[in-house]
Amino acid sequence: MKFLDEAKVYIRSGDGGAGAVSFRREKFVEFGGPDGGDGGRGGDVWVEAVNGLNTLIDFRFQQHFKAQTGIHGMGRNRTGANGGEVTLKVPVGTQIFEEDNETLITDLTKEGQRFRLAKGGNGGFGNSHFKTATNQAPNWANPGLEGEEKTVWLRLKLIADAGLVGLPNAGKSTFLASVTRARPKIANYPFTTLHPNLGVATIDGREFVLADIPGLIEGAHEGVGIGDRFLGHVERTRVLLHLVSSMEENVGKSYKTVKTELEAYGGGLIDKPVIVALSQIDILDETELKKKAKELEKASGQKPFLISAITGKGMTDVLRALRDVIVEASGTGETALPDRSTPVKEDSDEDDDE
Ligand SMILES: Nc1nc2c(ncn2[C@@H]2O[C@H](COP(=O)(O)OP(=O)(O)OP(=O)(O)O)[C@@H](O)[C@H]2O)c(=O)[nH]1
Numbered sequence: 001m002k003f004l005d006e007a008k009v010y011i012r013s014g015d016g017g018a019g020a021v022s023f024r025r026e027k028f029v030e031f032g033g034p035d036g037g038d039g040g041r042g043g044d045v046w047v048e049a050v051n052g053l054n055t056l057i058d059f060r061f062q063q064h065f066k067a068q069t070g071i072h073g074m075g076r077n078r079t080g081a082n083g084g085e086v087t088l089k090v091p092v093g094t095q096i097f098e099e100d101n102e103t104l105i106t107d108l109t110k111e112g113q114r115f116r117l118a119k120g121g122n123g124g125f126g127n128s129h130f131k132t133a134t135n136q137a138p139n140w141a142n143p144g145l146e147g148e149e150k151t152v153w154l155r156l157k158l159i160a161d162a163g164l165v166g167l168p169n170a171g172k173s174t175f176l177a178s179v180t181r182a183r184p185k186i187a188n189y190p191f192t193t194l195h196p197n198l199g200v201a202t203i204d205g206r207e208f209v210l211a212d213i214p215g216l217i218e219g220a221h222e223g224v225g226i227g228d229r230f231l232g233h234v235e236r237t238r239v240l241l242h243l244v245s246s247m248e249e250n251v252g253k254s255y256k257t258v259k260t261e262l263e264a265y266g267g268g269l270i271d272k273p274v275i276v277a278l279s280q281i282d283i284l285d286e287t288e289l290k291k292k293a294k295e296l297e298k299a300s301g302q303k304p305f306l307i308s309a310i311t312g313k314g315m316t317d318v319l320r321a322l323r324d325v326i327v328e329a330s331g332t333g334e335t336a337l338p339d340r341s342t343p344v345k346e347d348s349d350e351d352d353d354e
């Protein structure tokens with residue numbers, strides 16, 4: 001699947017149909033008179049969040065969306081039909097911005113949420129509308145109003161409960177693969193992951209959505225590496241899991257590098273609860289493990305979880321910790337799950353707590 005999280009599209013709502021100028025003229029009918037109908041309304045342009053999409057890739061192939069013009073009014077007081085509308089179908093989590101790519105128009109966070117981006121022009125009045133006592137035969141009608149046209153940006157910010165952050169090779173994708181059914185690419189070179197991946201983790205019969213994003217390196221906020229452009233996808237999570245690899249010489253420094261990038265990004269990331277874990281601990285012996293765990297604790301100010309996605313050590317504990325923060329942060333214990341089409345496990349009876 002190709003991933004695209006930003007797209008620029010041109011939209012135009014339909015013009016209104018023109019009103020008609022028409023007079024009733026019939027043999028043997030004494031009283032005729034104006035009977036031009038009104039034009040139909042132009043079609044609207046809507047945007048709607050739908051399930052089953054997690055990329056804006058469709059908008060790379062189609063960037064113009066035009067609704068139909070209203071049908072003109074006709075004689076015998078017939079009103080024209082309204083123009084057909086068009087609906088842009090986008091993934092849940094898509095935000096729509098004005099052409100400046102800064103002014104937010106709407107944020108579609110729930111499945112089925114709709115928003116009208118451009119209103120179709122009203123149809124013009126036909127001449128029967130203008131008859132008065134003093135002018136019983138108006139020979140004019142209104143043209144329809146023009147539709148609106150504009151360029152908007154679509155920006156997707158995935159909706160997940162927890163986000164994985166860390167340097168390249170920290171084992172983020174391996175973590176995701178070991179606790180969910182997601183199968184991201186894993187390899188021992190930096191920037192294996194080029195776009196975000198989502199998966200559903202289950203712990204003690206509860207599910208939550210976990211997002212894996214490309215690794216961050218020093219200067220990511222200035223565009224170094226893949227940069228921080230995917231951090232938007234963890235902006236809406238309730239908790240971050242910061243993985244620091246046991247393979248790092250200096251785990252304290254590695255931790256701080258990523259923390260600095262999170263700070264530089266802004267977007268409220270630094271205010272999110274963060275759980276810190278030392279990953280890939282299976283490669284360390286007892287003494288090294290103690291030493292690195294201490295270093296990381298000193299740098300982060302919290303006791304890191306010690307985990308190995310390969311052996312499974314510590315994984316349950318860290319999942320529980322994530323779940324606890326998610327449940328607490330949401331109050332209701334509701335997760336991002338209802339909006340995702342993912343395989344449902346057998347314990348689905350307690351999932352409908354929307
Ligand atoms: N021994 C051991 N190796 C691990 C563990 N987790 C991941 N690895 C290895 O570490 C390397 C990097 O793992 P990835 O999961 O691709 O790392 P990443 O953080 O997703 O890396 P990027 O996508 O490049 O940012 C791979 O070769 C993995 O097999 C672990 O728990 N133990």
Ligand SMILES: [Mg+2]
Binds near residue numbers: 172173186212213214
């Ligand atoms: Mg990866």
